[in-house]
Amino acid sequence: MVTALRPAIRQALPTDQSQIANLMYFENRVHRHLDWRTPLDWLGAPEYWVLEEQGNLYAAFACPPDPETAAWIRLFAVSSSVSLLQAWNILWDTARSILQGRNLTVAAIVMQRWMEELLLETGFREFQKVVVLAQNNTPFPWQPNSHDLYIREMTQEDLPSVAALDAAAFSPLWQNSLASLKYAFPLSEISTVGILNDEIVAYQMSTRNPFGAHLARLAVHPQHQGRGFGYLMVQHLLQNTRAQGLARLTVNTQSDNTASLALYEKIGFRRTGEQYAVLTYSI
Structure with missing residues (x-):
């Protein structure tokens, strides 16, 4: 009642x-x-x-x-x-x-x-849709690291630089603050940074779940986008997840983010059919 x-x-x-x-x-x-x-x-x-x-x-x-x-x-x-x-x-x-x-x-x-x-x-008004994609142990084209991007595990000391990169790569609505990254880092299963000329130019954070792994965040600095660094970061992640026996990797991205969708589809992700509306209200 x-x-x-x-x-x-x-x-x-x-x-x-x-x-x-x-x-x-x-x-x-x-x-x-x-x-x-x-x-x-x-x-x-x-x-x-x-x-x-x-x-x-x-x-x-x-x-x-x-x-x-x-x-x-x-x-x-x-x-x-x-x-x-x-x-x-x-x-x-x-x-x-x-x-x-x-x-x-x-x-x-x-x-x-x-x-x-x-x-x-x-x-509220619909702003975007978030779509879900999955890589189910699908073979993908191997991309050689022709730019000498050095990929290593993320450390706590990297987080201020990672936060600055995130702010440069995303619009304010989608940014991760330093406080949020400090909270997320110890909860992630695999977190890596891509380094070029001693500067962090890319990063990813992924979590583990009962079905495999989830790519929670991928970012490349705008000055270095279009050089294949995002592909190299995901390729490295897939190596790690498969070495751990995790055959399925999922990711969420915006339905109108054509560059992101093209990257994921190129490396073997396919849409699952799941999508969710993003509604906003300006104050």
Whole structure:
């Protein structure tokens, strides 16, 4: 039974972890951002709110900016006992009011139809689509390293240079901040950098999963794009994953990123048919 909500809205606290986890794992209406960090890892951020009534949490919403101009909706979870639209309107109106004037974009990669409909009705617009590709142990053309790109394992000391490269290679919405990279690095399974003339000009971070591996990030500095460095980085990664017995490698990229799609398809990736809308709202 759906009841009318007369809650108090407040910032989420670390002490809310258990109740927010219950919303995330036991409710059906849950949107979570595809991220290195779980929504619980963001507890303590000021842009994280809950709806509470008599000590019970009925909804949670988090959109902490990272980087500072991009506020991804990292969590929206609602109890089935309350109105979805009412909970959303209370939380979104609060978030929009507090974020107003900060010149940022609120965004979501939506994987469920109900969330897509809710955002579109609220004024969000489709910005892009993210498509999924997979390399299923397919043979690919071997590319010789004619530019003497030196590929080695990434270290913690590389991260500031990697963050600067990332900022140069991607638009603000898709950038990884240094803080985010510091969080992601120890969670990655295989992370490498490509070095040319003592400068990091490319990097990749990949994770392991029960089905194989996932290429979570690939970047080449704009000054060095078009020289085959991206191909060499993925080729080196495929060597590593196959040596570990991981036959499947997946990757996500934007449907309108023709250069990225061409690279992945050249090295044996094929679209899986999965795609997800990226919706944005400018504040």
